Amino acid sequence: MTKLLERAFEAARALPPEAQDEIARLMLHMAADGGEPEAIDPAHLPDVLASLARAKRREFATDAEVEAAFRRFEG
Template identity: 75%
Template sequence: MTKLLEQAVEIARTLPPEMQDEIARLMMSLAQSAEPEEIDPEHLPDVLKSLAQAKRGEFATDAEVEAAFRAFEE
């Protein structure tokens, strides 16, 4: 397991069980996919920005991650 994946799992452990399950389902779905997901050209600049942030080690705090997941529940 890579360091980045270990960090993601550690963050996921702090989330409520239903959020952990959703993350697990997404991870399994991505791992089973033979084809990479296509990126909507409209979202590409944000994806590239996010990848650059990850490369620099800039990650969301636990509180930011929880807030983002809560936004999808509403």
């Protein structure tokens, strides 16, 4: 197992059981299909590429921005 995967498991252990199960389902899905990436809707491609470029520059949302985004989904 790689060090990165070990770190991911450590992080997942701190999550609630429901989140751990979702991660497990995603991992199993990726392992079953050979890890092939999902197709990106061409309409979303510019946003995906811009997000990947920001991630490469390590430009991530602050904790406050993440919290605000999640609050928009609360009922």
